[in-house]
Structures are given as structure tokens and as C-alpha cells.
Amino acid sequence: MPNRHSPDVVIIGAGVVGAACAYYAARSGLTVAVVDRGPVAGGTTGAGEGNLLVSDKEAGPELDLALLSTRLWRDLSATLPPETEYEPKGGLVVAPDEPALKALRAFAEGQRAAGVTATEVPADRLADLEPHLAPGLAGGFHYPQDAQVQPAQAAARLLAASGAALHLGEEVTAILRGPTGAVRGVRTGRRELLAPAVVNAAGTWGGEIARLAGVHLPVLPRRGFVLVTEPLPRIVRHKVYAADYIADVASGSAALQSSAVVEGTPGGPVLIGATRERVGFDRSLSTEALRRLAAQAARLFPVLADVQVLRAYHGFRPYLPDHLPAIGPDPRVPGLHHACGHEGAGIGLAPATGVLLAAALTGAEPPLDPAPFRPERDHGPADVPTQEQQS
Amino acid sequence: MSRRTPRALVGGAPQETFTFRFDGRDVTAAAGQTVAAALWGAGVLAWRTTRHDGEPRGAFCGIGQCFDCLVTVDGAPNRRACLVPARPGGLVTSQEGTGHDDLAV
Amino acid sequence: MTTSPSDPRTAPADLAVVGAGPAGLAAAVTAASLGLTVTLLDAGARPGGQYYRHPDPALGATRPQALHHDWAAFADREAELRAHERAGRVRYLTEHQVWSVTGSGTDWSVHSRTDDAAGEPVRARAVLLATGAYERQLPFPGWTLPGVVGAGGAQAMFKSGLVLPGRRVVVAGSGPLLLAVAASLAAAGARVPAVVEAAGYGPYVRHTGTLLRNPAKLAEGALYGGALLRHQVRPLLRHAVVEAHGTDRVEAVTVARLDRDWRPVPGTGRRVPCDALAVGHGLVPELSLATALGCATRTAADGTAALVLTPGLRTSVPGVWAAGETGGVGGAQLALAEGEIAARTVAGRAVPASLARRRDRLRAFADAMGAAHRPGAGWTGWLRDGTAVCRCEEVPAGRVREAVEELGATDARTVKLLTRAGMGWCQGRMCGPAVAALAGGETVADRRPLACPVRLGQLAELPAD
Numbered sequence: 001m002p003n004r005h006s007p008d009v010v011i012i013g014a015g016v017v018g019a020a021c022a023y024y025a026a027r028s029g030l031t032v033a034v035v036d037r038g039p040v041a042g043g044t045t046g047a048g049e050g051n052l053l054v055s056d057k058e059a060g061p062e063l064d065l066a067l068l069s070t071r072l073w074r075d076l077s078a079t080l081p082p083e084t085e086y087e088p089k090g091g092l093v094v095a096p097d098e099p100a101l102k103a104l105r106a107f108a109e110g111q112r113a114a115g116v117t118a119t120e121v122p123a124d125r126l127a128d129l130e131p132h133l134a135p136g137l138a139g140g141f142h143y144p145q146d147a148q149v150q151p152a153q154a155a156a157r158l159l160a161a162s163g164a165a166l167h168l169g170e171e172v173t174a175i176l177r178g179p180t181g182a183v184r185g186v187r188t189g190r191r192e193l194l195a196p197a198v199v200n201a202a203g204t205w206g207g208e209i210a211r212l213a214g215v216h217l218p219v220l221p222r223r224g225f226v227l228v229t230e231p232l233p234r235i236v237r238h239k240v241y242a243a244d245y246i247a248d249v250a251s252g253s254a255a256l257q258s259s260a261v262v263e264g265t266p267g268g269p270v271l272i273g274a275t276r277e278r279v280g281f282d283r284s285l286s287t288e289a290l291r292r293l294a295a296q297a298a299r300l301f302p303v304l305a306d307v308q309v310l311r312a313y314h315g316f317r318p319y320l321p322d323h324l325p326a327i328g329p330d331p332r333v334p335g336l337h338h339a340c341g342h343e344g345a346g347i348g349l350a351p352a353t354g355v356l357l358a359a360a361l362t363g364a365e366p367p368l369d370p371a372p373f374r375p376e377r378d379h380g381p382a383d384v385p386t387q388e389q390q391s
Numbered sequence: 392m393s394r395r396t397p398r399a400l401v402g403g404a405p406q407e408t409f410t411f412r413f414d415g416r417d418v419t420a421a422a423g424q425t426v427a428a429a430l431w432g433a434g435v436l437a438w439r440t441t442r443h444d445g446e447p448r449g450a451f452c453g454i455g456q457c458f459d460c461l462v463t464v465d466g467a468p469n470r471r472a473c474l475v476p477a478r479p480g481g482l483v484t485s486q487e488g489t490g491h492d493d494l495a496v
Numbered sequence: 497m498t499t500s501p502s503d504p505r506t507a508p509a510d511l512a513v514v515g516a517g518p519a520g521l522a523a524a525v526t527a528a529s530l531g532l533t534v535t536l537l538d539a540g541a542r543p544g545g546q547y548y549r550h551p552d553p554a555l556g557a558t559r560p561q562a563l564h565h566d567w568a569a570f571a572d573r574e575a576e577l578r579a580h581e582r583a584g585r586v587r588y589l590t591e592h593q594v595w596s597v598t599g600s601g602t603d604w605s606v607h608s609r610t611d612d613a614a615g616e617p618v619r620a621r622a623v624l625l626a627t628g629a630y631e632r633q634l635p636f637p638g639w640t641l642p643g644v645v646g647a648g649g650a651q652a653m654f655k656s657g658l659v660l661p662g663r664r665v666v667v668a669g670s671g672p673l674l675l676a677v678a679a680s681l682a683a684a685g686a687r688v689p690a691v692v693e694a695a696g697y698g699p700y701v702r703h704t705g706t707l708l709r710n711p712a713k714l715a716e717g718a719l720y721g722g723a724l725l726r727h728q729v730r731p732l733l734r735h736a737v738v739e740a741h742g743t744d745r746v747e748a749v750t751v752a753r754l755d756r757d758w759r760p761v762p763g764t765g766r767r768v769p770c771d772a773l774a775v776g777h778g779l780v781p782e783l784s785l786a787t788a789l790g791c792a793t794r795t796a797a798d799g800t801a802a803l804v805l806t807p808g809l810r811t812s813v814p815g816v817w818a819a820g821e822t823g824g825v826g827g828a829q830l831a832l833a834e835g836e837i838a839a840r841t842v843a844g845r846a847v848p849a850s851l852a853r854r855r856d857r858l859r860a861f862a863d864a865m866g867a868a869h870r871p872g873a874g875w876t877g878w879l880r881d882g883t884a885v886c887r888c889e890e891v892p893a894g895r896v897r898e899a900v901e902e903l904g905a906t907d908a909r910t911v912k913l914l915t916r917a918g919m920g921w922c923q924g925r926m927c928g929p930a931v932a933a934l935a936g937g938e939t940v941a942d943r944r945p946l947a948c949p950v951r952l953g954q955l956a957e958l959p960a961d
Contacts (some may be wrong), residue, residue: 014904040904045821046913106437108871128781156903168906230469233495267916268489283766285596285945287607287958294955303494305953312945368451395685398660403558428657436642436661436745443890447744449642453649454546456630457664458921459887
């Protein structure tokens with residue numbers, strides 16, 4: 001039986017999504033415990049670049065989530081310590097040629113209707129925004145709502161501000177269920193944590209947690225490499241990436257394919273990321289991934305060709321086959337909630353996810369329609385392993 | 392009794408000695424010495440300032456692993472002084488911060 | 497494995513050896529003498545690694561052997577190397593820094609860089625990692641002052657450049673290297689006001705048997721001891737430099753007594769004037785290439801991460817061998833023996849029993865020394881909150897402690913993510929042991945998928961898949 005020391009909710013996962021869930025649940029008056037088999041930000045969060053992007057999302061439920069998050073991050077930046085390194089730096093998406101620019105225009109049109117601010121930048125004004133940008137580009141779009149945080153700090157500071165009880169280095173070995181099948185807590189290697197609600201914010205391992213609870217949630221890993229340069233003064237002001245228009249003749253649909261995102265950091269290094277590969281949890285170095293990132297970055301910013309790359313690292317983005325996260329209660333197991341499958345956008349989408357989750361836990365009115373993120377939805381067919389060239 | 396020196400220990404003499412410019416003065420080097428060795432020989436222990444606190448730094452690990460001895464050589468920043476050979480007439484400049492301040496926008 | 501008669505520049509070598517120190521040099525010449533084609537890559541301009549570091553020929557030293565007590569072991573193998581090179585059995589690539597090894601089984605690519613260009617990937621059927629070690633540093637207040645240098649660093653600068661960091665050099669830290677450094681510096685004319693050793697020699701007594709089975713090592717110790725006595729230098733045991741003083745350069749150090757856990761004993765501090773400090777706490781195996789390949793590691797007797805190796809010196813990754821310090825720090829004689837053993841097993845030859853016994857004996861001795869000089873947990877007691885732990889990113893101990901105590905970091909990796917300690921140019925080589933100690937986790941081998949910095953333009957020009 002839960003006693004007076006039992007929390008109202010146990011959150012599995014001390015990454016940025018779990019931290020945001022803890023933060024907003026606590027703000028809603030709930031007592032929270034967070035459990036993770038590793039340290040804070042030990043999974044995808046620690047491998048992320050801290051992208052808070054609206055520019056790369058087409059109109060739809062994910063963009064709505066991103067726009068809400070953008071506002072929430074701005075509010076959070078006023079309360080979280082400066083180490084969070086919130087920078088409302090804006091994004092700049094550039095088009096290498098006229099067809100790409102035309103496609104960007106159409107893409108931005110759809111985004112504007114959804115509430116995104118996107119301003120076209122003619123070719124001769126690109127250098128005003130980014131003096132080191134390569135010459136010869138056709139033009140671009142400026143997205144002032146794009147921003148950046150330092151992901152590990154963001155997760156750690158959100159967790160600290162939540163006041164949640166932290167159980168780090170404890171792997172969840174079982175989801176405890178009552179006689180009616182409802183969740184009543186979790187068991188770790190060290191203890192039982194009893195609570196009437198359990199949140200699966202385990203990121204790439206979300207599918208495993210779901211399995212422990214007896215439900216299917218097809219979270220898959222998608223590997224990404226990031227290059228980190230030597231410390232530099234500010235030479236890149238925005239989040240900058242190039243967009244190419246790919247017409248998928250077979251399906252008649254259009255998709256935006258983008259190159260490496262190049263950005264400076266307050267710490268000094270320029271980050272260049274990230275590749276997307278569906279290769280399972282393969283941890284070996286892909287020199288092909290490094291080559292592509294480096295080549296794309298040097299094409300955008302020729303000045304980078306002569307700087308040293310100090311580090312390359314990889315992470316695994318948790319994605320669901322239909323590329324939308326699972327957020328909210330799982331009707332198959334009363335008391336079980338999910339907040340995972342954010343792919344490469346977990347840092348950006350974390351606060352809105354936390355707010356939706358807190359609303360579901362307390363019965364409050366959600367700030368946007370959670371239906372597209374229902375965990376029990378049909379997620380569609382799983383992708384086949386492949387290597388792509390998009391960010 | 393003869394004075395003990397590194398040279399007295401190993402004998403011989405360098406093939407040549409020459410000078411390079413370091414922060415506006417001439418530093419004498421022996422052929423085969425690195426920039427760091429020549430600077431040590433001239434009694435110079437620091438040729439870089441850090442990018443946050445502006446602290447002076449020079450050679451520390453001596454084998455190219457610590458990158459504390461970074462210096463600008465002939466205009467190229469972030470060269471490891473403990474690895475770069477000294478060259479006759481070379482231009483060695485103390486490095487401030489990242490060494491790339493010229494790129495800042 | 498058989499020799500390949502085709503062009504060595506395009507055909508895969510039978511064996512790629514990374515590192516031309518004692519282990520790599522011995523491995524390369526042994527493998528070549530057994531009929532294998534070998535590509536030997538090394539960051540240095542001359543073979544010998546750090547141990548047999550010697551002046552550039554242009555410096556005209558007529559007695560380089562004065563810098564080394566077993567110069568002949570090196571000189572013989574260098575002569576063999578040159579003969580194999582002339583005969584086309586060894587391709588020796590100097591000044592090539594290897595940044596990654598990729599591949600599997602019998603198909604490997606060794607990616608390297610020179611000072612200003614990307615090296616062509618070297619292809620090989622087997623890889624032997626002989627990447628050596630770097631010095632273990634434990635920070636203390638003032639350790640970033642100019643004139644505070646690594647003990648091995650002072651030795652390296654002296655051996656290659658014939659220079660000293662100062663005229664009065666305190667030598668401090670822990671491990672047998674300190675005596676060698678102090679003896680070198682004294683022989684080269686420096687005054688050594690103190691040799692400060694954090695360990696006691698008491699633990700040696702427990703290993704008397706091991707020590708007696710290693711007469712060459714004893715002779716080496718006696719040699720250094722004798723040299724030091726001649727220069728009136730006596731090691732001060734169970735003491736440490738707990739602070740370096742000065743403004744633009746070190747002017748003095750504070751030496752304090754340590755308890756059994758290396759915690760400084762309050763009130764025992766004593767100021768020793770000097771104009772340089774050479775400091776180090778043993779060596780750390782350089783495992784970046786190995787861990788990127790997924791080679792299994794273990795915690796060695798000295799507390800560092802070392803590779804798990806079979807008696808034939810295979811790593812846990814098929815097709816990858818390792819020798820010398822990568823399998824646990826053990827010195828040049830052990831590295832020479834291991835290089836020979838590894839080359840023999842790569843070639844599918846038997847290892848002579850006498851060679852295997854010699855290796856085991858030297859390894860046991862190294863373990864005994866490593867255990868004796870393993871840092872005690874109390875050393876962090878001499879860190880102040882403002883003491884820089886990470887030299888590159890200027891991260892003070894207080895910020896590392898905050899990450900551990902308040903922000904949920906339970907290991908060095910998370911401390912790095914939260915503080916930038918270990919994110920700079922050296923990628924945690926200087927601060928790694930200190931950050932790990934402050935994080936309180938177990939010894940974990942650092943992962944550095946790029947073993948050294950690479951110019952972005954070089955990565956962009958890699959051959960496309």
C-alpha cells in the first residue's frame with residue numbers, strides 16, 4: 001500500500017523529457033520520484049545539441065507541440081539558472097538554388113499558417129545575418145523562434161527545480177500491478193517505489209519499459225553523429241542548415257531534406273550535427289557519417305574547413321514509426337503513462353510534453369489536443385534499416 | 392670541475408644555431424629543437440593566455456597530449472610548441488584565447 | 497598469415513602497428529622477421545616513443561646513450577627496423593597521428609593525419625595497438641602556473657631538446673619515474689631541492705619476492721638511487737606538493753605530509769623555494785583507439801583502465817592485438833617483450849616459454865609497483881573549490897563538486913556534460929583521473945572516437961563510401 005512517503009507519480013527516466021515531466025507535475029502539486037538506471041542526462045539528452053526548433057517541422061501536431069514548447073522554454077529561461085544557456089538565437093535555413101528556395105517558400109507558407117514566424121532573406125542579405133556563410137546561395141528563411149539550450153544542464157536544472165526525489169543508478173526491473181491490473185509502482189534493484197501513476201520517459205529504452213508493463217510500444221533507436229570543433233569565438237550566430245527539395249515522385253508527397261545543422265555554443269565549440277541512421281544500437285565509428293557532416297558544414301561555412309574537430313560522438317534518437325512521440329495515459333494499463341519517442345526533438349519538445357503529461361495526471365484541461373500522441377494509436381509499419389542524409 | 396649541462400652530458404654540438412622572432416625579439420634555437428625547447432632555453436615558460444581567465448600557460452606534458460603549449464607559428468594558431476620544430480627566421484607569437492579572434496562576428 | 501607481394505601502398509599489410517615505442521618497435525621488427533608485411537605508424541619523427549626519446553640528429557649529440565640506461569636494446573631494434581624498411585618488409589610512416597581505426601575481422605583501415613594533410617587510410621589484415629601512455633596528473637592549487645610541468649614532460653623536453661624548465665627543480669608525485677626524472681635533471685645540471693613521493697615504499701616489502709625475481713629492475717632502481725645520492729637528493733616519502741606559489745611562474749611549493757590515504761596532514765606544510773616543479777603520478781594507458789573499437793578494459797593495479805588481453809595479447813575484438821602500456825603500465829622492458837609476443841601470435845607462431853615467463857615476471861613486478869603507487873582516496877583533500885581541475889576549459893573543483901552533489905552526476909561523463917571538464921583540447925587526458933575521483937565512480941576507460949584532433953577539411957575529404 002502506498003504510505004504517506006509514497007510519491008504521487010514515479011517517472012522513469014532522468015533525461016530532459018523525464019525532467020520536464022517532473023517539473024510540471026510538481027508545479028501541479030504532485031509529489032514526484034524520478035528513477036534512472038544511469039545518471040542525469042545519461043542517454044539521448046546527453047548526446048543532444050539542445051535544439052529548440054520550429055523551422056524543421058511542417059504544419060501538424062509536432063509543430064503545435066514545438067510552438068508551445070518554444071513559449072514554455074522562454075518562460076523557463078527566466079527561472080532556471082544561466083548555466084542552462086538558453087539562447088533565442090533564431091534559425092537560418094538556406095537554399096542552395098532556386099528550386100530549393102521555391103520549395104522553402106511553400107514550406108514556410110504552411111508553417112506561417114500554423115503560427116511560425118518565417119522571414120524570407122534574399123541572397124544579398126544572407127551575409128548580414130551570417131557573415132561567414134558561403135557565397136552563391138539562392139536565399140533563405142529566418143526563423144526567430146528557433147532557440148538553443150545546453151541539454152544536460154537543462155535536464156539537471158529542471159530536475160533540481162522540481163524537487164523530485166532522485167533515484168539514480170537504479171534500473172527498473174518491474175512495473176508493479178495491482179489485482180485489477182492497474183499500476184501501483186515500480187521495482188528497482190534497490191527498492192520498490194509505490195505510486196498510483198508511473199510515467200515511461202525512458203527515451204530510447206521506452207519500448208523496454210512498455211514491455212515490462214505488458215504493452216507494446218515500438219520505440220526504435222536512430223543513430224546520429226555530432227562533430228565538435230575546437231573552441232572558437234562566435235563565428236556562427238544562428239542555427240544554420242541547408243534545405244534541399246526532394247520530390248517523391250512515387251508517392252506524390254513532398255518532404256524536406258536537410259543537411260547538417262551548424263551552430264556555435266556559449267562554451268566555444270561549433271557543433272555540427274546530425275546524421276540519421278537506422279542501424280540499431282551500433283556504437284562503431286562511421287567515417288562516412290563524419291565525412292558527410294564535415295563536407296556539409298564546410299560547404300555552408302568554408303571558414304570551418306581549417307578548424308580542428310576535437311570530438312565526434314553519437315547518440316540514439318528514440319523514434320516511433322510514425323515519427324510522433326507517445327504522450328499521455330495508456331488505456332491498456334491504468335496508471336501507466338508514456339512520454340517518449342521524441343526522436344531528435346526531445347530537448348525542444350520536453351516542456352510541452354511535461355505540461356500535457358501533468359494535465360493528464362491531474363485531470364486538468366490540456367493546452368492542446370493530445371489525441372495525435374495517444375500511445376495506443378496505430379504507429380504504422382516499422383522502417384527498414386537505412387542510412388539517410390537528413391538532419 | 393666542468394659545469395653540468397644537458398649538452399655536457401650528451402656531448403657534440405648542433406649542426407647549426409639560428410634565431411626566430413618571438414613577440415618582437417630574437418630567440419636563439421639549435422637545429423633539431425622544438426619551439427617549446429628553444430623558448431625554455433631562452434628562459435621563456437609561457438606563451439599563451441587562456442580564453443576565460445587570461446592565465447599564462449606554456450609546455451606542460453611535453454609530449455603533445457595536453458595542448459597547453461598552443462602557440463601561433465607563422466600566423467597559424469593552435470600549434471603545439473612542444474612538437475613544432477623551430478625554423479630559422481620563423482615568426483612565433485604568443486596566443487591569446489582561442490587564437491581565432493580574427494574570425495569573430 | 498602470408499606475405500603479400502603486391503604494392504605496399506595499395507595492398508593491405510599483414511599487420512598495421514600503431515606506435516613505434518618499445519612495444520610497437522619490437523612488434524614491427526619481430527613480425528617482419530617472421531615474414532609478415534608491416535605498416536608501422538607513429539606520431540613521432542623518430543622511433544623509440546616516449547621512453548627512448550632522444551635528440552634530433554641535427555642536435556648533434558655524440559652520446560645519446562647517456563640519456564638511457566639500456567640504449568642498446570633500442571639501438572639494436574632500430575637497426576633491424578631500418579634493415580626491414582630497406583628490404584620493403586616494413587613501411588614506416590613517421591609523423592602520422594592515427595585518429596581512428598575502423599573495420600573488423602581481417603579488414604582494417606587505419607586513419608591518420610600528418611601535420612597538414614590527411615594520410616591515406618592504411619589497410620591491414622590485423623592491427624596491433626602499441627599506443628603507450630601519458631602521465632597521470634592530480635591537480636593541486638597552483639598547478640597551472642608556468643614552470644609547473646609534468647615529470648615525464650620535463651624528461652621528454654630534456655631528452656629531445658636538451659633543455660630544462662629551471663635551475664632548481666622540485667620533483668614530486670608518485671611512482672618510479674620520479675627517481676629517473678630527478679636523476680636525469682641532476683645529471684644535466686639542475687639542482688633538485690626535493691623529490692617528493694606520495695607513497696611509502698612500505699608496500700614494496702610485501703612484494704619482495706617479485707622484486708627479487710626482477711634483478712634488472714633492481715639494478716635500475718639502484719642506479720637512480722646512486723645517481724641521486726651522488727647529487728645529495730633523498731626522496732621524501734609520504735609527502736606531496738599541495739600547492740605551488742607564484743604569480744607569473746612558480747617560485748615555491750608547499751610540501752605537506754600525507755596520511756595513509758594520501759590526505760594532507762594539517763600543520764605539516766613546509767615551503768620549498770624553486771623555479772620549476774616536475775610532477776606526475778604514474779602513467780595512464782592511451783586507449784582511445786582501442787575503446788572506440790570496443791576493446792574490453794579492466795581496472796589495473798595502479799587504478800587506471802587497461803585493456804583485457806589474452807596471454808597471446810589479443811584484445812577482446814578479433815583481429816586487434818595490443819602490447820606494452822595499453823595492457824597496463826609496465827615500462828620499456830615489458831613493452832619490448834610484449835611486442836615480440838604479440839607479433840608472434842599475429843603470425844601464428846608459438847611463443848617461446850622463456851619469453852612468456854619473462855613477460856609474466858615483468859607484468860607481476862609492474863602490478864606490484866602499480867599497487868604501491870596507486871593514489872589514495874584522500875588526495876582530493878588538497879583541492880580547494882577554486883582549484884582548476886580541467887586545464888583546457890578552466891573548470892574549478894567547486895563546479896565539479898556541484899555537479900556531483902547537487903545536479904545528479906554519478907560518473908565522469910556526466911560531470912563533463914554538466915561542467916565542460918574534459919571537453920577541451922586534450923579531451924580529458926589531463927583532468928580525467930581527477931574528475932573520475934571527484935565523481936566517485938568506478939574506473940571507466942575514456943571514450944574518444946577521435947583519438948586526436950582532425951582538421952574539418954580533412955574529414956570532408958575522406959573517400960566517400
